[in-house]
Amino acid sequence: MALRTTRVLYNNSLKKWCYNLSGFNKYGLVRDDLLYENEDVKEALRRLPDHVVDERNFRLIRAIQLSLQKTILPKEEWTKFEEDKLYLTPIVKQVKKERAERENWEKEY
Structure with a gap:
C-alpha cells in the first residue's frame, strides 16, 4: 500500500513540476489553448459556446x-x-471520431 501511495504522490508531483516547467501557465494559458488549429480543432471551436471561445481568445x-x-x-x-x-x-476527440466514421462510410458505400 505504501508503494502505491508513493507512486501516486510521485506521479502527481512530477506532473505538477512538468506543468510549471512548460511555462505557458505563466501567461495565463491552459493546455487546450495550445492545440494546433487543424480542421478538427477548428470544427471543435465552432461547436463551443461563444463565451468559452471569447475567454480563449482573451487568454491568447x-x-x-x-x-x-x-x-x-x-x-x-x-x-x-x-x-x-x-x-x-x-x-476534438468527438470530431475526429465523427470524421473517421464519415470516411469509413464513404469508403464502404
Missing part, C-alpha cells in the same frame, strides 16, 4: 501581448495545475 491575446512585452503575469494569476481543465479535447 493577453499571452501574445505579454510575450511581446517580455513579461509574465504575477504569480497569483498563473494558471494552476489543479484549475487547468480540458475544455476542448473531448470535443
Whole structure:
C-alpha cells in the first residue's frame, strides 16, 4: 500500500513540476489553448459556446501581448495545475471520431 501511495504522490508531483516547467501557465494559458488549429480543432471551436471561445481568445491575446512585452503575469494569476481543465479535447476527440466514421462510410458505400 505504501508503494502505491508513493507512486501516486510521485506521479502527481512530477506532473505538477512538468506543468510549471512548460511555462505557458505563466501567461495565463491552459493546455487546450495550445492545440494546433487543424480542421478538427477548428470544427471543435465552432461547436463551443461563444463565451468559452471569447475567454480563449482573451487568454491568447493577453499571452501574445505579454510575450511581446517580455513579461509574465504575477504569480497569483498563473494558471494552476489543479484549475487547468480540458475544455476542448473531448470535443476534438468527438470530431475526429465523427470524421473517421464519415470516411469509413464513404469508403464502404
